[in-house]
Amino acid sequence: MPRIQSALLSVTDKTGIADFARALSAFGVGILSTGGTHRLLKEAGVAPLREVADVTQFPEMLDGRVKTIHPRIAGGILAMRSRPEHMRALEAHGIPPIDLVCVNLYEFEKVAAKQDAPLEELIENIDIGGPTMIRAAAKNWQDVAVVTSPNDYAEIIEELRKNGGSLSEGTHWRLAKKAFAATAAYDRAISRRLADIPPTGEALPATLDIRAPRTLALRYGENPHQSAALYATGRAGIAGAEQLQGKELSYNNLVDLDAAWQLIVEFGAPASAIIKHTNPCGCGEASTLVESYRRAFEADPVSAFGGVLAFNRPLDAETAAEIAKTFIEAIAAPDYSQDALQTLGSKKNLRLLRVAGASPELVVKSISGGYLAQTPDIHRLARADTQVKTKRSPAEEEWAALEFGWKVCKHVKSNAIVFARAGQAISVGAGQMSRVDSVKVGAMKAVLPLKGTALASDAFFPFPDGVEEAARHGITAVIQPGGSVRDEEVIAAADRLGLAMVFTGVRHFRH
Numbered sequence: 001m002p003r004i005q006s007a008l009l010s011v012t013d014k015t016g017i018a019d020f021a022r023a024l025s026a027f028g029v030g031i032l033s034t035g036g037t038h039r040l041l042k043e044a045g046v047a048p049l050r051e052v053a054d055v056t057q058f059p060e061m062l063d064g065r066v067k068t069i070h071p072r073i074a075g076g077i078l079a080m081r082s083r084p085e086h087m088r089a090l091e092a093h094g095i096p097p098i099d100l101v102c103v104n105l106y107e108f109e110k111v112a113a114k115q116d117a118p119l120e121e122l123i124e125n126i127d128i129g130g131p132t133m134i135r136a137a138a139k140n141w142q143d144v145a146v147v148t149s150p151n152d153y154a155e156i157i158e159e160l161r162k163n164g165g166s167l168s169e170g171t172h173w174r175l176a177k178k179a180f181a182a183t184a185a186y187d188r189a190i191s192r193r194l195a196d197i198p199p200t201g202e203a204l205p206a207t208l209d210i211r212a213p214r215t216l217a218l219r220y221g222e223n224p225h226q227s228a229a230l231y232a233t234g235r236a237g238i239a240g241a242e243q244l245q246g247k248e249l250s251y252n253n254l255v256d257l258d259a260a261w262q263l264i265v266e267f268g269a270p271a272s273a274i275i276k277h278t279n280p281c282g283c284g285e286a287s288t289l290v291e292s293y294r295r296a297f298e299a300d301p302v303s304a305f306g307g308v309l310a311f312n313r314p315l316d317a318e319t320a321a322e323i324a325k326t327f328i329e330a331i332a333a334p335d336y337s338q339d340a341l342q343t344l345g346s347k348k349n350l351r352l353l354r355v356a357g358a359s360p361e362l363v364v365k366s367i368s369g370g371y372l373a374q375t376p377d378i379h380r381l382a383r384a385d386t387q388v389k390t391k392r393s394p395a396e397e398e399w400a401a402l403e404f405g406w407k408v409c410k411h412v413k414s415n416a417i418v419f420a421r422a423g424q425a426i427s428v429g430a431g432q433m434s435r436v437d438s439v440k441v442g443a444m445k446a447v448l449p450l451k452g453t454a455l456a457s458d459a460f461f462p463f464p465d466g467v468e469e470a471a472r473h474g475i476t477a478v479i480q481p482g483g484s485v486r487d488e489e490v491i492a493a494a495d496r497l498g499l500a501m502v503f504t505g506v507r508h509f510r511h
Contacts, residue, residue, distance in 0.1 A: 001169055011037050012104055076096055138179040147175060215230050226251075238358075269292075275307060276306070333353070386479075390499060392498065398454055409457065418442070436469055455479070458507065481505060482505060
């Protein structure tokens with residue numbers, strides 16, 4: 001490949017650009033630049049240096065909207081060196097060839113991440129000249145190298161050094177493919193963000209557009225014979241969490257951590273959740289984090305062994321000391337005190353994640369031949385929206401237990417049953433094929449006394465047997481969606497047994 005003799009540099013992300021320009025200049029490359037990039041390079045002493053306006057003989061205008069959209073720029077990039085007629089056209093019009101284009105784009109996605117960003121701000125952050133130059137250079141990849149990321153600067157300079165100022169055909173092709181991916185992602189981000197402006201009233205998009213870069217290669221998937229990787233859409237939630245210590249995360253760790261995190265953000269007071277195979281085996285809420293963890297742990301210490309934890313407060317030293325008493329796979333928390341990190345640091349394999357809250361996104365699952373998508377289940381129960389269906393209304397302590405159990409039940413695999421007290425899940429019956437069996441499993445697994453607990457059910461009781469079975473174990477109140485053709489029979493059974501029963505009108509299936 002021929003030597004690179006001229007380069008056009010026009011970047012929004014100016015990380016390392018001055019050093020990159022100096023290195024190019026050292027190989028005798030003439031530098032052409034625009035606006036803010038030109039000012040930065042000039043202040044950095046990069047020479048020789050020309051401004052794009054010197055080539056176009058036309059000033060930047062329209063508040064910077066027009067800078068590089070000009071035949072003298074497009075021609076210098078698109079001319080094919082192997083075609084004599086192209087080169088004669090450049091010479092006839094006094095257009096200098098451009099051998100390298102280094103461009104990154106206006107930060108549209110950064111602006112788009114602001115939920116309240118006005119349309120005018122979004123529009124002004126749509127780059128026009130940048131994608132045009134990138135696509136032109138990538139189209140003419142055999143003659144022009146196109147650089148879209150500061151992460152490539154060092155490798156490019158090293159190759160120029162080894163090859164006497166030229167880049168290989170393979171490098172040109174790799175950079176071109178990366179460039180087309182960059183402009184495609186940019187256009188996709190714009191299309192996705194503007195789709196609901198003004199709001200269309202549709203909760204689900206007409207076209208499901210999923211794009212997430214691979215951020216972590218995993219050792220394997222759910223089982224060792226399956227390949228897996230993590231793809232993240234941003235820096236929020238479990239996918240965007242920062243790992244502070246411990247072994248590499250597994251596929252199953254991430255699934256359980258997400259289940260734990262989704263549960264724990266339901267609570268306002270300090271709360272702790274313990275997850276095993278995506279189901280809560282313990283959950284507690286209290287005035288202090290350590291007390292919430294003790295409540296969560298004592299409900300099922302056996303299942304907690306090897307579990308995954310989540311907290312809705314920064315993890316403190318006292319809570320860390322309690323955690324250190326048993327084997328835990330991973331922890332998700334908004335932050336960690338230095339004392340907590342020191343306490344847990346002795347457990348070298350324990351994975352610690354610092355997590356920022358994630359905004360609700362579409363819930364997407366793959367099935368054979370396609371995808372299922374739904375809006376997230378972000379429903380929050382308001383007591384005023386419930387209906388007491390029995391002769392007896394819940395006492396205040398029972399209401400607190402019902403509301404707590406309802407929050408936990410929402411995150412249990414259906415058919416889901418939760419025995420609860422105020423601030424504590426006592427036992428969980430998950431994933432059975434019949435609701436009465438979930439009641440039986442929850443009762444069977446109980447370590448703490450069930451007498452006086454409240455019962456939460458994620459869907460209606462199709463028969464009175466589930467309520468009758470729970471009453472045998474001492475429950476005093478029930479919360480459920482209602483909606484069965486046998487609701488009256490179920491309510492009558494509750495009245496006969498002296499229970500209070502509340503209908504929510506909302507179902508929380510989780511498959």
